[in-house]
Amino acid sequence: MVTNLPTQSSSPGETKLLASEIYEILQSAGKEEAEQAEAAAASCRRKAHFFLGSNNKRxxxxxxxxxxxxxxxxxxxxxxxxxxxxxxxxxxxxxxxxxxxxxxxxxxxxxxxxxxxxxxxxxxxxxxxxxxxxxxxxxxxx
Incomplete structure (x- = not known):
């Protein structure tokens, strides 16, 4: 998503609105990365379990x-x-x-x-x- 940066003629209200849009974009990107990292960690835990213990039937x-x-x-x-x-x-x-x-x-x-x-x-x-x-x-x- 591309947003326009404020020019010097922007009002303080417009600048605040654009800043909050940017903040929301960054927050949603951070949440996606965190979810992907958690999914990868869960996948690794499942794979590691395959070789654990003598009860492995596979x-x-x-x-x-x-x-x-x-x-x-x-x-x-x-x-x-x-x-x-x-x-x-x-x-x-x-x-x-x-x-x-x-x-x-x-x-x-x-x-x-x-x-x-x-x-x-x-x-x-x-x-x-x-x-x-x-x-x-x-x-x-x-």
């Missing part, structure tokens, strides 16, 4: 022990295999212990990860599962 974490995960070339090969799987959210490698921690959608089976890595023909993946007493067991590779 994603699960799978730990894989990968025999043959020895160097960066094999790591790249493993990354390519995991990226081809629909439902993989993220993954990180622990090269020193030959492990990969993979976050997947709850409807994806862990066996699909092992099958994809085993299809490289140079690596073999086994799922690592915690036992009741705190130990670990590796499932048979496929």
């Amino acid at each position: 994603a699960k974490t799978v730990v894989l022990h990968i025999d043959g995960l020895d160097d960066s070339t094999r790591r790249s090969l493993c990354e390519e295999a995991l990226l081809k799987i629909r439902g993989v959210i993220s993954f990180t490698f622990q090269m020193a212990v030959k492990r990969c921690v993979v976050r997947i959608r709850s409807d994806l089976k862990a066996e699909a990860l092992g099958t994809a890595i085993n299809s490289t023909k140079v690596m073999k993946a086994q799922q690592v599962v915690k036992t009741d007493d705190g130990g670990e067991v590796r499932t048979a590779g496929r």
